[in-house]
Amino acid sequence: MAINATNSGTKRELIPAGNYIARCYQMIEIGTVNEVIMGTPKMLTKVRIGWELPTELRVFDEAKGEQPLVISKEYTLSLNEKSNLRKMLASWRGKDFTEQEAKCFDITVLVGIPCMLNIIHKPKKTDPTAIFEEIGSISAIPKGMKPEAQMNKSFVLSYDAWNEQKFNSLPDFIKQKMQSSLEYTALKTPNSKHMPIEPENLNGEDNDLPF
DSSP states (O other): OOSOOOOTTOOOOOOOSEEEEEEEEEEEEEEEEEEEETTEEEEEEEEEEEEEEEEEEEEEETTTEEEEEEEEEEEESOOOTTOHHHHHHHHHHTSOOOTTGGGOOOGGGGTTOEEEEEEEEEEOSSOTTOEEEEEEEEEOOOTTOOOOOOOSOOEEEOSTTOOHHHHHHSOHHHHHHHHTSHHHHHHHOTTSOOOOOOOTTOOOOOTTSOO
16 A cells, blocks of 8 residues: 555654655645644645655565655645745756746646655654654756656545545544645535635746656
């Protein structure tokens, strides 16, 4: 199953820090949710993007054999000049977006595209003795390097093309956040009038990269 879900009580393996060849395989539209940023509540539209690391194989299920380690990160769905999503994409494609490109960009084109990921380790704010992994940076694959073929099945879940089976396969913490979104509420209560809210910061290489 192309999803980084863990069983309750099972400790997830920490990905060693370093640089990895990776491939985007997962795109989850979280939706517009309320978050507190530096003490101020804001409505932000979120997306979660996942990558597989084909050079880091482990056996999680004997029946499935070796599978790649995966990592994901949540971004505000914005191409504002200061947004983390725009900075990540600019680093990946090797150039920034033009004003016209930034007006509307379909991020699902990222699925299946390889890249280089830099994984770093950081202490948790709630427990400095506990370490977690994080994506430090993303860049394009060096010229001449041939990445491994994608191993996990591409996984895209959006409210425009809803799939209940895919939703139910997600870890609880992702499902719970999606359930708190305006889009999920509108999806599950179609007869109610959905009042649009303007979310914060939302905007609608290598030339070989298709984005």
